[in-house]
Amino acid sequence: MFDFLAKDKIIADKSFNRWMVPPAALLIHLSIGMIYGFSIFWTGLTKLIGTECSESTSFLERAFTSSCDWLRSDVVWTFAIAIVFLGLAAAVFGHWLEKAGPRKAGVAAAVFWGGGLMITSLGVSLHQLWLVWLGAGVIGGIGLGLGYISPVSTLIKWFPDRRGLATGMAIMGFGGGAMIGMPLGDSLISTYGIAQTFFFMGCIYLVAMIIGAFGYRVPADGWKPDGWKPEIKKATTMISSNHVHVGVAHKTPQFWFLWGVLCLNVSAGIGVLSVAKPMFQEIAASSIDLRNIF
Numbered sequence: 001m002f003d004f005l006a007k008d009k010i011i012a013d014k015s016f017n018r019w020m021v022p023p024a025a026l027l028i029h030l031s032i033g034m035i036y037g038f039s040i041f042w043t044g045l046t047k048l049i050g051t052e053c054s055e056s057t058s059f060l061e062r063a064f065t066s067s068c069d070w071l072r073s074d075v076v077w078t079f080a081i082a083i084v085f086l087g088l089a090a091a092v093f094g095h096w097l098e099k100a101g102p103r104k105a106g107v108a109a110a111v112f113w114g115g116g117l118m119i120t121s122l123g124v125s126l127h128q129l130w131l132v133w134l135g136a137g138v139i140g141g142i143g144l145g146l147g148y149i150s151p152v153s154t155l156i157k158w159f160p161d162r163r164g165l166a167t168g169m170a171i172m173g174f175g176g177g178a179m180i181g182m183p184l185g186d187s188l189i190s191t192y193g194i195a196q197t198f199f200f201m202g203c204i205y206l207v208a209m210i211i212g213a214f215g216y217r218v219p220a221d222g223w224k225p226d227g228w229k230p231e232i233k234k235a236t237t238m239i240s241s242n243h244v245h246v247g248v249a250h251k252t253p254q255f256w257f258l259w260g261v262l263c264l265n266v267s268a269g270i271g272v273l274s275v276a277k278p279m280f281q282e283i284a285a286s287s288i289d290l291r292n293i294f
Contacts, residue, residue, distance in 0.1 A: 007101025012217035018158040018225070024215025025151030026173040028106055031205040031212075032113055032147040033177015035086075038079050038136070040185050044194045045075045048127055066127040074129060078120075081137030082144060089145025097146070102154040106213025109147035114206025116140030121199035136198075147209065148174065150216075157219055161228040 003009065012018075046069050053061075053068035062074055097105045116139035123131025151173070155166035181201070188197040249255045 005101070005104040005107055007099070007104070007218060010101060010103050010217050011220050013220075016217055018219075020215065021154060021158050021217060022169050024212045025155055025170055026176075027208050027212030027215070028109065028147050028151050029170055029173030030177045030180060031209045032109070032144050033174040034181035034185070034201065034205070035079070035082055035140075035144055035177075036175065037178035037182035037185065038082075040182050040189070041194060041197075042072050042075050044189060045124070045132075046070055046072050048124070048194070063129045063133070065129075070129055075132070078132055078137045081133055082141040085138055085141025086144040086148060089142040090149045091145075093146055094149055097149055097153060101218060102150040102216045103213050105146050105150040106216060107210060109143045109145075109150065110206050110209030110213060112143030113140050113147060113209065114143070114202045116143055117198050117202030117205065121195050121197075121202065124195040124198060150213075154216055154218065159225075161225050 049067065049069045051068045053065065053071070057065065057068065059074070062068075062070055093105070116135045116137075119135030119139060120132050121135075123129065123133075123135055151170045152167055155170055156163055159166035185197055185201065188200055192200065244252070
């Protein structure tokens with residue numbers, strides 16, 4: 001049924017211009033990059049009802065209540081869940097992506113990310129926090145993982161002579177997604193409300209990511225850029241001359257050392273991003289108060 005999405009159906013011919021692929025990859029990453037701008041929703045999500053929950057209301061009760069407002073610490077869990085499932089999806093579906101191809105992965109990412117935001121819209125409308133976690137966190141997080149790895153994998157294949165440029169173009173889109181999405185989200189929230197904003201953004205990202213996915217092509221086996229000759233590197237004791245398969249890599253201490261460094265690095269940045277807008281607002285308010293005092 002979905003044969004037109006298969007990897008063997010999107011092999012490019014010799015006349016294909018590889019510079020057509022980066023815009024498609026950017027559409028995917030600009031869409032999923034909005035996860036970095038989710039802090040624009042936290043304040044509004046804690047004021048939907050107008051009544052604070054009592055101190056005796058437990059965390060689990062707040063996940064299902066529709067009679068009192070959620071705490072900021074409750075809604076921020078949405079971001080944490082999404083990032084966790086981003087990593088899990090990238091790890092679990094990475095091998096599948098290489099077999100299925102980037103177009104199928106891109107369409108799947110669009111359905112999960114866009115659909116997850118629509119489910120989040122329903123959760124906000126019904127004031128059911130568990131639906132918000134499920135939509136933007138679990139389902140949306142899987143879309144983030146699929147959407148994150150498909151552009152990077154594809155661009156590296158098209159730009160073996162410019163690997164840094166290829167990955168840079170992809171990551172630039174992921175960071176740029178928040179720069180575009182946050183002003184768009186603020187405008188939609190002020191006009192339509194938070195629930196409708198999630199729905200509209202889900203629709204926008206679904207369409208944008210599918211357009212990007214259909215712009216993907218993969219190079220034929222053995223393809224190389226014109227005039228490019230791979231540099232022969234001298235063997236060193238620090239670099240393995242053998243391919244380390246993913247099934248073996250996790251058994252080596254080097255893998256866990258690298259993973260640990262990356263985990264600490266990312267955790268620090270993600271922790272700030274998760275509350276970026278409320279934190280900035282509080283800092284700005286404190287600065288204004290200090291200026292009034294002095």
